[in-house]
Amino acid sequence: MKPLKIGITGVRGVVGEAFTPELAVGFAQAFGTYLDGERIVVCRDTRPSGPMVHAAVCSGLLAAGCEVIDLGICPTPSLQLATKQFKAAGGIAITAGHNPSKWNALKFVRSDGLYLNATQGEELLDIFHQGEFLKAGWNEIKTTVDTADAIGLHIEALQSAFDVETIRSRKLKVAVDCCNGSCALLVPQWLELLGCEVLAVNDDPSAPFPHSPEPTPNTMAQLRAVVKAGRADVGFAHDADGERLGIVTDLGEPLPEELTLPLAATIRLEHRVGPVVTNISTSSRIDHVARRFGVEVIRTPVGQPFISEAMIEHDAVLGGEGSGGIAVPEIHATHDSAAAIGLILERLARQHESISQLAKQLPDVTMLKYNVEVEPNRLYSVLQTFRMLVESERLEHDLTDGIKVLFGDGWVHVRASNTESMIRIIVEAQEEGRAEDLINWARDRVRK
Structure with missing residues (x-):
C-alpha cells in the first residue's frame, strides 16, 4: 500500500512512494492554473525531501506562467502572512507538519492567507485530475524566481499584537525545542526580541528531526530536562512548520496537547470576551473555560480551514484545535505557534502566576x-x-x-x-x- 492523502489539508504522502516529483509538478501546475498564472509564494520546512519537492513545485508553477516568490525555509504561518503582504494570488507550503521525515506535503493557501476551503479544494482537485493546465509559451515563462524574507514580516506582526515592553520587563527564562524545523529560524529570534533568556535545543535547520515533529508529551523528554536543569519559567515544543505548540510547565511537567487551547482561551478571555472556535474532537475543558467567562464555543469539523472560516463568520476572539494549534485573530485566523507563545508570555509577564498554576485551574478529565x-x-x-x-x-x-x-x-x-x-x-x-x-x-x- 502506498498511501496518498488528498483532503482539506492539501496533498501528502511518503516521498518516493505515493508522493513523487511528478505529483508535485502536477499539483503545482493545477494550482497555477486555478490562480490563472498569477503571483504565488512558496516555502518549505527542513525535511530531507524539501529541496527536491521545492524544485518540482517551482517548475510546475513556472510552466503555468506564474510569478514565483521563494520564501525559502520558513514556518507556514509566515508564508500565510506574506501571501497578503506581497499581494500574491496564493501560496504553497511544502511541509508535512507533524508527520515523520519520510512524509512530505503541499498545503495550498489562497490570497487572504488562509487555506483553501473544502469547495476550493475540490475545484483544485478537479483541475488536477482533468490535467488541462495553463502552459506558458517559451517566451512567456518567467526567467527568474525572486526571493523574500517572510520571517521578518512575521516578527513585525507579532510585535504589533503583543505588549512587548511588559514581557521584556519580566526577563523570563524560556526553553524551546524547535525539532530542527522551520521554527528554528523564527522562534529563538522572537523570544530574544521579547527579552527572554532562551534555552534552545534542536534549533539547527540543517540537522535531521531528533524525534517525531509532533509536540506531544511523548516527544518532550529533552525539553523537560532543559526546563528542569535551567529552571525555566516555561518550555515550548514545536512541530516542523510552526502550527502546533506543546508546553512544559515550570515544574518540568509536559502538558497534554489538549491543554494548549483551554490555557490560551483562559488567558485570552481574561482580557477580551467573545466566541471561541474549535473542532468537534476537542476536549470539553474548553467548554468549562467558556462557561466561566459566559461565552459561546463554536464547534466545526476537524481541519484548519473550518476553524478559520468559523472564526471570521463569528468574529471569534480565539480559535484552535486539540492538537496544539492556536489562532490569534490579531495576527491571522490560522494556527500560529509563535502567536500562541506571545499570548502565554504576555500573561506570565502581567501576572505573577506560573504556567503550572494556570494549568491546575483546568478541570481534570x-x-x-x-x-x-x-x-x-x-x-x-x-x-x-x-x-x-x-x-x-x-x-x-x-x-x-x-x-x-x-x-x-x-x-x-x-x-x-x-x-x-x-x-x-x-x-x-x-x-x-x-x-x-x-x-x-x-x-x-x-x-x-
Missing part, C-alpha cells in the same frame, strides 16, 4: 486516543459500519465529522484522519476507568 490503520479504499466503509452499529444501538450521536457518540458521562469520536490513512478514535470521560471502557467499546466496533 481523561482523554484517550487510538489510531487504526486502514487501507485508503476502506476508510469510509469502516466508518459506515461503525455508524450503522451506533444507530442500531440507538445511541445519541453527532455526524458533523465522522461519528461522535454522546454518553451521559463521556463521549467517543470516530473519524477518518485528514492527514494519514487511518481511523482516529478519541474518547473523553471524567474518570480514567470510564475512558478506558469507552476506548475498548469503540475499538471493538471499529474492528467489526
Whole structure:
C-alpha cells in the first residue's frame, strides 16, 4: 500500500512512494492554473525531501506562467502572512507538519492567507485530475524566481499584537525545542526580541528531526530536562512548520496537547470576551473555560480551514484545535505557534502566576486516543459500519465529522484522519476507568 492523502489539508504522502516529483509538478501546475498564472509564494520546512519537492513545485508553477516568490525555509504561518503582504494570488507550503521525515506535503493557501476551503479544494482537485493546465509559451515563462524574507514580516506582526515592553520587563527564562524545523529560524529570534533568556535545543535547520515533529508529551523528554536543569519559567515544543505548540510547565511537567487551547482561551478571555472556535474532537475543558467567562464555543469539523472560516463568520476572539494549534485573530485566523507563545508570555509577564498554576485551574478529565490503520479504499466503509452499529444501538450521536457518540458521562469520536490513512478514535470521560471502557467499546466496533 502506498498511501496518498488528498483532503482539506492539501496533498501528502511518503516521498518516493505515493508522493513523487511528478505529483508535485502536477499539483503545482493545477494550482497555477486555478490562480490563472498569477503571483504565488512558496516555502518549505527542513525535511530531507524539501529541496527536491521545492524544485518540482517551482517548475510546475513556472510552466503555468506564474510569478514565483521563494520564501525559502520558513514556518507556514509566515508564508500565510506574506501571501497578503506581497499581494500574491496564493501560496504553497511544502511541509508535512507533524508527520515523520519520510512524509512530505503541499498545503495550498489562497490570497487572504488562509487555506483553501473544502469547495476550493475540490475545484483544485478537479483541475488536477482533468490535467488541462495553463502552459506558458517559451517566451512567456518567467526567467527568474525572486526571493523574500517572510520571517521578518512575521516578527513585525507579532510585535504589533503583543505588549512587548511588559514581557521584556519580566526577563523570563524560556526553553524551546524547535525539532530542527522551520521554527528554528523564527522562534529563538522572537523570544530574544521579547527579552527572554532562551534555552534552545534542536534549533539547527540543517540537522535531521531528533524525534517525531509532533509536540506531544511523548516527544518532550529533552525539553523537560532543559526546563528542569535551567529552571525555566516555561518550555515550548514545536512541530516542523510552526502550527502546533506543546508546553512544559515550570515544574518540568509536559502538558497534554489538549491543554494548549483551554490555557490560551483562559488567558485570552481574561482580557477580551467573545466566541471561541474549535473542532468537534476537542476536549470539553474548553467548554468549562467558556462557561466561566459566559461565552459561546463554536464547534466545526476537524481541519484548519473550518476553524478559520468559523472564526471570521463569528468574529471569534480565539480559535484552535486539540492538537496544539492556536489562532490569534490579531495576527491571522490560522494556527500560529509563535502567536500562541506571545499570548502565554504576555500573561506570565502581567501576572505573577506560573504556567503550572494556570494549568491546575483546568478541570481534570481523561482523554484517550487510538489510531487504526486502514487501507485508503476502506476508510469510509469502516466508518459506515461503525455508524450503522451506533444507530442500531440507538445511541445519541453527532455526524458533523465522522461519528461522535454522546454518553451521559463521556463521549467517543470516530473519524477518518485528514492527514494519514487511518481511523482516529478519541474518547473523553471524567474518570480514567470510564475512558478506558469507552476506548475498548469503540475499538471493538471499529474492528467489526
